[in-house]
Amino acid sequence: MCLFKDIMLQSGNTPAISMKNFIVSSVLILTVMSLLLVVPAKSYGVDASDVSSFMDLESSVKELSRMVKEVHNSVVLIITFDDSGGPIGMGNGIFIDNKGRIISNKSIFKNAYSAVVISESNQYSKVTILNRDEDADIALLQINAINEMPIEIDYQYKVKPGERVIVIGKLSNLRTTVSEGLVTTVSSIGDISDFIEIETTKGLLLYKYSLDGPVINMEGKVIGIIVKDDSHFGDELFAKDYYGEKLNAVSVRSIKALVEGPYKIERLQPPGKRVWFKWFLRKIKNYTISSFVTLYDLGFPVIMLIIFVMIVFISLIKWVFSKCIKRISRK
Structure with missing residues (x-):
C-alpha cells in the first residue's frame, strides 16, 4: 500500500500513467518474490550421506563389540615355566570344545617344565600337550576344564x-x-x-x-x-x-589333522608352590597399581602414599624371593 501511495503522489499526471507505473512495479515485486521462493535456502544440517556413514560406523562398532564379548571368554592366557619356577613363555590359546582342548602356539612351550592356563574364571596347572605341528607354530593342549565356553x-x-x-x-x-x-x-x-x-x-x-x-x-x-x-x-x-x-x-x-590325531602326548609337571606364590604377588602388585592410578584420578594423597609404600614393599619381597630361589638353584 505504501508503494501504491508513493506512485500516486509522484505521478502528478493522469491516472492512466499512475496505474501503468503501479502495474510495472507490482510485476517487478512479484518477480523478485518468485525468484526468492524458487532459490533453495542454504542448509546447515547434515546431509543423507553423512547420516548414512555415521549409522554404518555405529553399526560396525556395535557388531565388533558383540563379537569381542562373545569370544573373549573362550580365550585363555598361558604361562610356561622352567624347572626352577621362572617364567619363560607367555601367550594365548582358545577353547575349541567342551572337553578342555585348547589350540595355542608351540613356541610358548619351548623348554617348558610346567605351565598354567588361566581363563576368565579358573586357573589350571595340569596341562598336557596332545600334539604339536612340526611346520606351523601350533600346539593342541588338554586340561580338565570346568564350565568353560568353547568357540x-x-x-x-x-x-x-x-x-x-x-x-x-x-x-x-x-x-x-x-x-x-x-x-x-x-x-x-x-x-x-x-x-x-x-x-x-x-x-x-x-x-x-x-x-x-x-x-x-x-x-x-x-x-x-x-x-x-x-x-x-x-x-x-x-x-x-x-x-x-x-x-x-x-x-x-x-x-x-593336528586336532584329529594321532597324538604325541607330553605331560607337563604341575608348577611348584613358589610359582603360585610369585603369581600371587604379581596379581597383588597389579591390583595395587590399578588402585593407585584410580585414587590419583580421584585425588586421595594419603591413601595414595600408603598404596605406594605397599607397591615398594611387594616389589622388595619379590626381589628377595627371586634372589633366594637363585641361590637355592645354584646349590
Missing part, C-alpha cells in the same frame, strides 16, 4: 584376501586385547596350505592392540591362529599401541 571353529572355511578379521588376546592381567585388520595374502608354505598375512588397521574399538591369539572372521568363527617365531614373556607382544603391523597366521583348515 565355534569352521575347519572347512577357506580364507580369502581382503577379508576383515579381528585378533583377540589377553594381557597378563587378563585384560582383553583386540587388533582389527585385513587379510592381505593367502599362500602355501611347505605343508601349510593356508598361510595368512594380516595387516592391522586403525581400530574402531578402544582396546590395546593384540599381536597374538585366534583370528576371528566377521561371522564370529575362528578361521586362523597367529603364529610367532619364538617364545616370549611379557606383555610387549600384546600391547603395542600402533597399527599397520604385519601379522602371520595359519588357517584352522591347515591344522585340522
